[in-house]
Amino acid sequence: MGRYVSRRLLQMIPVFFGTTLLIFLMVNVMGDPVAGLCGDRRCDPATAARLRVEFGLDQPVWQQYATYMGNVFTGDFGTAFNGQKVTELMGTAFPVTVRLAVVAVVFEVVIGISLGVLTGLRRGRPADTGVLLVTLVVVSVPTFVTGLLLQLLLGVKWGIVAPAVSSMATVDELLVPGLVLASVSLAYVTRLTRTSVAENARADYVRTAVAKGLPRRRVVSRHLLRNSLIPVVTFIGTDVGALMGGAIVTERIFNIHGVGFQLYQGIVRQSSQTVVGFVTVLVLVFLLANLIVDLLYAVLDPRIRYA
Amino acid sequence: MPEPPYGPDAAVSEAGAGGATDLALDEGQAREEGSGGGPPDPGPAGRPRSLWSDARRDLRRNPVFVVSGLVIVFLVVISLWPSLIASGNPLHCDLGKAQEGSRPGHPFGFDGQGCDVYTRTVYGARTSVTVGVCSTLGVALLGSVLGGLAGFFGGGWDALLSRITDVFFGIPVVLGGLVFLSVVTSTTVWPVIGFIVLLGWPQIARIARGSVITVQQNDYVQAARALGASNSRMLLRHVAPNAVAPVIVVATIALGTYISLEATLSFLGVGLRPPAVSMGIDISAASSYVRNAPHMLLWPAGALAVTVLAFIMLGDAVRDALDPKLR
Numbered sequence: 181m182g183r184y185v186s187r188r189l190l191q192m193i194p195v196f197f198g199t200t201l202l203i204f205l206m207v208n209v210m211g212d213p214v215a216g217l218c219g220d221r222r223c224d225p226a227t228a229a230r231l232r233v234e235f236g237l238d239q240p241v242w243q244q245y246a247t248y249m250g251n252v253f254t255g256d257f258g259t260a261f262n263g264q265k266v267t268e269l270m271g272t273a274f275p276v277t278v279r280l281a282v283v284a285v286v287f288e289v290v291i292g293i294s295l296g297v298l299t300g301l302r303r304g305r306p307a308d309t310g311v312l313l314v315t316l317v318v319v320s321v322p323t324f325v326t327g328l329l330l331q332l333l334l335g336v337k338w339g340i341v342a343p344a345v346s347s348m349a350t351v352d353e354l355l356v357p358g359l360v361l362a363s364v365s366l367a368y369v370t371r372l373t374r375t376s377v378a379e380n381a382r383a384d385y386v387r388t389a390v391a392k393g394l395p396r397r398r399v400v401s402r403h404l405l406r407n408s409l410i411p412v413v414t415f416i417g418t419d420v421g422a423l424m425g426g427a428i429v430t431e432r433i434f435n436i437h438g439v440g441f442q443l444y445q446g447i448v449r450q451s452s453q454t455v456v457g458f459v460t461v462l463v464l465v466f467l468l469a470n471l472i473v474d475l476l477y478a479v480l481d482p483r484i485r486y487a
Numbered sequence: 488m489p490e491p492p493y494g495p496d497a498a499v500s501e502a503g504a505g506g507a508t509d510l511a512l513d514e515g516q517a518r519e520e521g522s523g524g525g526p527p528d529p530g531p532a533g534r535p536r537s538l539w540s541d542a543r544r545d546l547r548r549n550p551v552f553v554v555s556g557l558v559i560v561f562l563v564v565i566s567l568w569p570s571l572i573a574s575g576n577p578l579h580c581d582l583g584k585a586q587e588g589s590r591p592g593h594p595f596g597f598d599g600q601g602c603d604v605y606t607r608t609v610y611g612a613r614t615s616v617t618v619g620v621c622s623t624l625g626v627a628l629l630g631s632v633l634g635g636l637a638g639f640f641g642g643g644w645d646a647l648l649s650r651i652t653d654v655f656f657g658i659p660v661v662l663g664g665l666v667f668l669s670v671v672t673s674t675t676v677w678p679v680i681g682f683i684v685l686l687g688w689p690q691i692a693r694i695a696r697g698s699v700i701t702v703q704q705n706d707y708v709q710a711a712r713a714l715g716a717s718n719s720r721m722l723l724r725h726v727a728p729n730a731v732a733p734v735i736v737v738a739t740i741a742l743g744t745y746i747s748l749e750a751t752l753s754f755l756g757v758g759l760r761p762p763a764v765s766m767g768i769d770i771s772a773a774s775s776y777v778r779n780a781p782h783m784l785l786w787p788a789g790a791l792a793v794t795v796l797a798f799i800m801l802g803d804a805v806r807d808a809l810d811p812k813l814r
Contacts, residue, residue, distance in 0.1 A: 198654035206666045316803065320796035322747040324754045325770065325788045332777050332784065425659025429751060433774075443662065444755070447669045455666060463657050 188474065192467050197249075203459045204245050207452045208237075252460060258453035260446070266457040269442050273458075277438035279351060280430070281423045283358030284365070288416055292366045296373020296412070297405065303378050312374075315367035323426070327360040327433040344435040357434040361427055365419045372415055376408040383407075410480050417473030421466030538732065542808035552804035558797040565609055566616040573609040577602065577764045595786040598769065599776050604783060608790045611766035614759065615794055618676050618683070619746040625684035626745075627738045630691025635730065637692070638699030639722055648696070652689035660686055661751060668757040679758050683745050694737050698730040705729070732809045740802030743795045750791055766791040 223231070232238050236247060251258065257266035299308040318326070334356055335343030345353045359366075380386065381404060389399045428440035435441075439458060446454030546552045565572055580602035589596045595604035637648040663686055671678040702708065703726060711721050752758030753767025761768060766787040773783035 194650060195653045195657055198650070199657035202654060202658065203663075203666060206663075206670075316800060317792075317796060320743060320747075320799045321792040322750055322754075322795065324751055324767075325792055328770065328774050328777070328784060329788065332781060336778055422659060425662045428661050428665065429755065432755065443665065447665050447757075459658075459662060459666070462659065462662065466657055466659070 185471075185475065188471055192471065196463065196467060199463045200249070200456075200460050201245060203463075204248065204456055205241070207455050208241065208244065248456070252457075257457035257460075260451045260454045266453050269454060270458065270461065273437065273439045273442045274461075276436060277424055277427050277431070277440065280354050280358055280361060280427055280436065280438060281420060283351060283354045284362035284423050285416060285420060287359055287362040288366050288369050288419070292369030293373050293409070293412065295370045297377055297400070297408075299370070300374040300377025300408075301381065301400070303374075308374075311370065315370050318363050318367040323360060323364060324429045324433060326363050327357075327430055330356055330360055331433060354436070357430050357436060360433070361423060361430040365416075365423070369412060369415060373408065373412050376411055377404060380404055380408045410477070413480060414473050414477060417469055417476060421462075421469040424465055425462050538809065542805075545808040546804060549804050549808070551800050552808075555797040555800040555804065558793065559801060562612055562616050562794060562797065566613040569609050569613050573606045575603050575606040577607045577610040578762055579603075589782065596780070596782045598783045599772055599780075604769070604786050607764055607769055608766065608787050610764040611769060611787060612790060612794055614676060614763065614765045615746045615749060615791070618680055618749040619742045619798065621676070622680045622683035622687065622745045623738050623742040625680065626687040626691050626741065627734060629684060630688040631695040631731075631734050633688065634692030634695030635699045635722075635727065638696035639703065639718075639726060645696070648692065652693055655686060655689040658686065660748065661755070664748070664752045665755060665757055668752060672760075674760045674763045676759060676763070679749055679752065683748060687741065687745070690741065691734060691737060694733050695730065698733045699726055702726050702730040736802065736806040736809055739805050740799055743798030743802060746791075746798065747795045 236244060239247075248258075255267065257270070260266055260269060295311055299311045302308050331343050334340045341356050342353065345357060385407075386399060386404055389403045390396075394403075424439060427436075427438060428444060430436070431438050431440035432444060439462070443455060443458050445451070446458065580600045581597075582601045584597045584601040587597045587601075593603050593605060595608060598604050598607065633648060637645040664682055667682050667685075668678060708721060708725050711725050716725075749758055750765065750767035750770070753765040754771045756771065758767055759765040769787045770784060770791070773780075773787065777784050
C-alpha cells in the first residue's frame with residue numbers, strides 16, 4: 181500500500197505541472213496580464229512597459245512560470261487587480277463553494293443511491309422506465325437551463341425560496357443551488373447504482389443470503405448494497421473535484437460569492453493572478469480526490485490489493 | 488412495436504445517425520425487406536451477420552432511436568435551410584415590440600431588443616448543430632488517430648500520450664473554456680469549435696487506444712501479422728474496422744454534450760458573442776427579464792433542451808445496440 185501511494189504521488193507531479201503550465205500559458209501568453217491594471221482604458225505604452233519590468237513579465241515564459249510556482253509553494257499566490265491578496269480571496273471563496281459542493285454531494289448520495297436501488301430492484305417495471313427517462317432528460321438539459329427554470333419557478337413564481345443567495349451563503353440558502361449543481365451527477369449516480377444493483381442481485385451470495393432466510397431488508401442493505409456501491413463511491417469521489425470547478429455556472433445564476441464567482445471576476449477583470457491561483461488549487465483538489473478514490477477502492481473491495 | 492417504414496424516411500433517419508453506416512449493410516436491408524419483421528435469419532451463405540447488421544436491426548425497432556433520429560433530421564434540415572421555416576432575419580429587431588408576447592406570425596413573441604424569438608431560436612439551433620457536428624468531427628478524427636496509433640504501436644509515444652491526456656483531464660472544461668476563450672474576440676463559431684476539439688480529443692483518444700489494444704489481441708490480428716501483413720494493412724483492414732464501434736458511441740453522446748457546452752459558454756459570455764446568434768446568448772439575455780417576460784427564456788431553453796436531448800438519446804440507443812454486453 182505504501183509503495184502504491186508513493187508511486188501515485190510521484191505520478192501526480194508531472195500531471196500537476198503540466199496542467200498548471202497549460203493554464204499559465206493560456207492566461208499569460210494568449211492574454212495580456214497588464215491590460216487589466218489600467219481600468220477600462222488601455223495602459224499608455226510607458227506605464228505598460230514599466231509594469232512589465234516590475235512584474236517580471238519581460239523575462240522568458242519558463243522563468244515566469246518557475247518564479248510563480250516557487251511563490252505558490254511558499255504560500256504566495258500574488259495579488260488580485262485591486263491589491264487584495266489572492267490567498268485572502270481564497271479564504272472567503274472556498275468555504276462557500278465547499279459548503280455548496282457538500283450540499284450537492286449529500287443530494288447525490290441520498291437521492292441518487294435511493295433511486296438507484298429502487299429502480300435496480302425493479303428492472304423493467306414502469307417505475308424503473310420512468311426514472312430512467314427522467315435521468316436521461318436531466319443529463320441532457322444543460323445545468324444553466326435547469327438552474328434558471330428552478331429559480332424562476334421556486335424563487336420567482338411560487339416564492340418558496342429566495343431567488344438569490346445572500347453573502348452569508350448559509351446551508352439552507354444553498355439547498356436549491358446545491359440541487360442544481362448536483363443534478364447531472366445525481367442522474368449518473370442513479371443510473372450507475374441501478375446497473376450495479378441489478379447486476380449483483382443475480383449473484384450467488386445474494387441467493388445464499390435469501391436462502392438462509394434473511395429478511396429482505398437485511399439482504400439488500402448488508403449484502404447487496406455493500407458490493408454494489410463500490411463503483412458509485414468511485415464516481416462520487418471523482419465528482420467532488422469536478423463539482424468545485426463546475427460551480428461557476430451555478431454560482432453565476434444564484435449569485436453565490438464562491439470560487440466560481442471569484443474566477444469569473446478574475447477573468448472579466450483580466451486579473452491573471454487570481455485566475456491562475458484559483459485554477460491551481462482546483463487542479464490540486466481534483467488530483468487529490470482522484471488519489472483518495474483509488475485508495476478507497478482497495479478499502480471497499482478486499483479483492484483489490486495494491487502491492 | 489411498429490417498425491418504421493422503409494423508403495426515403497428510414498433512409499434519411501439512418502443517414503442522420505452518421506458514421507455507423509457500412510456498404511455491406513444495404514444488402515442486408517434489402518434482404519430483410521422481403522422477410523418482413525420475421526425472426527432474424529442468418530445472412531446469405533458465407534456472410535455471417537456482423538455487429539453492424541445486428542445493431543441496425545436493433546436500432547430500427549427502438550422507438551427512442553426513431554424519435555430522436557427524426558428530431559435530428561429535422562434539426563439538420565433547418566440548419567441547412569433555416570429559411571424553410573423561419574422567413575425573417577434573426578438580426579432584424581424593432582425596439583417598439585420589445586418583450587411583447589406571441590402573436591400571429593411571431594409564435595414565440597419578441598425579446599428584450601424586440602427581435603423575433605422564433606427566428607432567433609431557429610438560427611440558434613443552426614449554430615448549435617454546426618458547433619456540435621464540426622467539433623465532434625474534429626475530436627473524433629484527432630482523438631481516434633492519435634489514440635489508435637498510440638495503442639497500436641505502444642512504447643514511448645503511448646506513455647507520452649497517456650500523460651498528455653492526464654494533463655487535459657485535470658482541467659475542468661467550463662473553467663478551461665472561460666480562460667481560453669476570454670482572450671478571443673472573434674464572433675464566429677471557430678474559436679469555440681477549436682477549443683472543444685482541443686479539450687475533447689483526449690477522451691476519444693483514450694477510448695480509441697483501449698479499443699485498439701483489445702482488438703489487437705484477437706487471433707485474426709495475430710494471424711495477419713504472422714502472414715506478414717504490413718502495419719498499415721493490419722491497421723486499416725483488421726484493427727480499425729473492429730475498434731471503431733466504441734469511438735462512434737462516445738462521439739455520438741459527446742455531440743450532445745458539446746452543444747450543451749457551447750450554450751453554457753455562450754451563457755457565461757465567452758462562447759459565441761453577439762451578433763452571432765446562439766441560444767446560450769439569448770437565454771443569458773432573457774434571464775434578466777424573467778419576471779416580466781418568461782416566454783423569452785422558456786422558448787430558447789426548451790429548444791436547446793430538446794436539441795441536446797435528441798443527440799444524447801440517439802447516442803444512448805446506438806450504445807445499447809453496439810454493445811452486446813449490455814443486452
